[in-house]
Amino acid sequence: MSAAVDFSTDLCGVALRNPILLASGTCGYGTELEGFINLNELGGIVCKSLTLEPRSGNPPPRITEVPAGMINAISLENVGVEAFIKEKLPVLPKGLPVFASAFETEIDRYAEVCARLDGAPGVAAIELNASCPHVKSGGIEFGQDPQVLAALVRACRAATDAKLLVKLSPNVTSIAEMARVCEGEGADGLSLINAVQAMAVNVETRRPALPNVLGGLSGPAIRPIALRMVYQVRQAVDLPICGIGGIATGEDTVAFMLCGASAVQVGTMTYTNPEAGLVIRDQLAAYCARHGVAAVRELIGALEK
Amino acid sequence: MSSAAKHILGRVIESGPLGIRVQAPGWAGHRPGQFAMLTLNPDPHYPDPLLPRPMAVYRGKGEELEFRFKIVGRGTARLAELVPGSSIGVLGPLGNGFPDPSGSTILVGGGTGIASLYEYAKAHPDDVRVILGGRSHADILGLDDFQTLGVPLAIATDDGSLGERGLVTDLLKPDSNDSVFVCGPWPMMRAAYQIASDAGSRCLVSLEAHMACGIGICLGCVVATDQGFRYVCTHGPVFDAERVDWEHAL
Numbered sequence: 001m002s003a004a005v006d007f008s009t010d011l012c013g014v015a016l017r018n019p020i021l022l023a024s025g026t027c028g029y030g031t032e033l034e035g036f037i038n039l040n041e042l043g044g045i046v047c048k049s050l051t052l053e054p055r056s057g058n059p060p061p062r063i064t065e066v067p068a069g070m071i072n073a074i075s076l077e078n079v080g081v082e083a084f085i086k087e088k089l090p091v092l093p094k095g096l097p098v099f100a101s102a103f104e105t106e107i108d109r110y111a112e113v114c115a116r117l118d119g120a121p122g123v124a125a126i127e128l129n130a131s132c133p134h135v136k137s138g139g140i141e142f143g144q145d146p147q148v149l150a151a152l153v154r155a156c157r158a159a160t161d162a163k164l165l166v167k168l169s170p171n172v173t174s175i176a177e178m179a180r181v182c183e184g185e186g187a188d189g190l191s192l193i194n195a196v197q198a199m200a201v202n203v204e205t206r207r208p209a210l211p212n213v214l215g216g217l218s219g220p221a222i223r224p225i226a227l228r229m230v231y232q233v234r235q236a237v238d239l240p241i242c243g244i245g246g247i248a249t250g251e252d253t254v255a256f257m258l259c260g261a262s263a264v265q266v267g268t269m270t271y272t273n274p275e276a277g278l279v280i281r282d283q284l285a286a287y288c289a290r291h292g293v294a295a296v297r298e299l300i301g302a303l304e305k
Numbered sequence: 306m307s308s309a310a311k312h313i314l315g316r317v318i319e320s321g322p323l324g325i326r327v328q329a330p331g332w333a334g335h336r337p338g339q340f341a342m343l344t345l346n347p348d349p350h351y352p353d354p355l356l357p358r359p360m361a362v363y364r365g366k367g368e369e370l371e372f373r374f375k376i377v378g379r380g381t382a383r384l385a386e387l388v389p390g391s392s393i394g395v396l397g398p399l400g401n402g403f404p405d406p407s408g409s410t411i412l413v414g415g416g417t418g419i420a421s422l423y424e425y426a427k428a429h430p431d432d433v434r435v436i437l438g439g440r441s442h443a444d445i446l447g448l449d450d451f452q453t454l455g456v457p458l459a460i461a462t463d464d465g466s467l468g469e470r471g472l473v474t475d476l477l478k479p480d481s482n483d484s485v486f487v488c489g490p491w492p493m494m495r496a497a498y499q500i501a502s503d504a505g506s507r508c509l510v511s512l513e514a515h516m517a518c519g520i521g522i523c524l525g526c527v528v529a530t531d532q533g534f535r536y537v538c539t540h541g542p543v544f545d546a547e548r549v550d551w552e553h554a555l
Contacts, residue, residue: 026523057527060514060528061514062527065380067353068353069355077527089337114429249350270537271522272311275312
């Protein structure tokens with residue numbers, strides 16, 4: 001890695017030593033990866049989404065592979081917010097920016113998760129996972145209805161002084177409208193995109209590949225959609241953006257930053273190689289060296305037209 | 306947790322429709338029954354097929370590892386086509402593997418599940434009896450290797466083309482002092498567990514599941530047990546059969 005390049009960046013006031021974070025749901029609670037990488041070499045990690053109570057998730061099978069991607073229906077299995085604070089947070093390395101992801105089925109419960117995380121030692125910021133089905137709205141995701149999303153962000157904003165990123169659902173007509181809603185309700189930043197609703201069928205058995213029928217598509221298959229949405233959101237709001245969606249290489253990171261992302265999250269690729277985040281960081285370094293980029297921040301929004 | 310596990314950029318020595326041999330520099334060694342995740346395209350610029358494939362180590366000698374499979378989909382088809390010298394990602398050793406024997410042990414293997422058992426038989430030839438099964442002669446992988454070990458060996462095939470005509474479980478007659486270790490198709494493992502349980506034998510099963518990461522982060526590979534969902538990758542792949550919820554497990 002070239003020592004000459006300044007890799008530091010900032011995501012809604014959280015200083016990052018480099019722009020590569022690991023995405024929620026793809027790095028566990030961090031410790032699972034410690035045998036493979038030094039977590040402190042990453043920009044940060046976004047831990048698995050937390051609910052008030054532990055959740056055991058869907059019965060198997062939960063995942064299926066599709067071209068350049070996978071569909072999952074894990075259903076947000078997690079240890080619960082209290083166990084996270086008591087058992088998971090204290091064993092993470094000091095100095096690692098840890099983003100806690102909050103998720104629930106009701107707005108007041110989301111707010112309660114945020115309140116519990118408020119001031120928890122070691123939490124750099126909260127990322128709201130807005131892709132949960134909202135029972136009261138007939139099962140659509142919180143992030144799919146501007147009014148529901150507004151109410152969610154408002155309630156969580158009131159519940160915490162922590163920096164609040166909202167992770168947007170891509171399953172919408174206008175991602176820009178959703179971004180504006182979050183900005184209007186006081187979010188500090190946006191993460192995008194979450195998994196794309198998808199489905200696969202086993203034609204031999206004539207059954208859905210997953211018993212849950214629908215699942216979330218992730219991996220390089222969604223990268224061009226994610227990039228388009230980051231680009232559109234950059235035009236719509238001033239909030240800092242964390243780009244997510246099939247990022248597999250340093251060049252992918254550059255593309256998201258050029259379109260306006262201040263940092264990125266690596267997700268599904270960590271499944272293919274637990275060191276993926278650091279490999280991508282090194283590729284980003286090589287890009288910067290090749291193009292005479294002195295500080296990686298110069299790339300943010302620097303798309304030539 | 307397998308703290309010795311590493312992600313290694315390996316090289317294909319040879320590959321074909323029945324299996325693959327790879328050179329994995331820095332491989333830390335493994336126990337019989339452990340597995341690796343094989344990444345077909347370690348260059349992330351071309352990430353398709355995307356996910357690594359979990360494979361039991363059939364046989365290892367230092368940093369040279371052999372895996373046996375049958376072509377069942379895109380992943381195994383691509384593995385079979387890899388030419389010598391190709392790059393391949395090797396993540397491992399993963400999972401718990403089988404425990405050392407505590408007396409007489411019967412190994413029961415069906416189809417590609419046989420691949421999980423060979424090294425155990427090799428390591429403990431005086432403690433094991435082996436029963437292998439498949440649809441026909443061609444499904445009994447590693448037959449020569451097992452015969453070379455000189456361990457007691459019984460075989461059943463559906464079509465009678467090798468050994469007895471019938472199921473491996475027809476040949477399984479344990480007593481309460483035997484341990485029974487099983488790897489194969491779900492119905493076979495379930496039937497073997499039933500026989501072992503009726504005989505008062507301890508029964509361990511090595512499970513297979515759709516798996517994206519192999520290290521406990523994707524949570525894709527759960528199996529239902531009396532302790533709730535457990536991960537085949539980090540809690541297994543070897544499970545005590547009496548803890549598995551056979552009605553709802555996979």
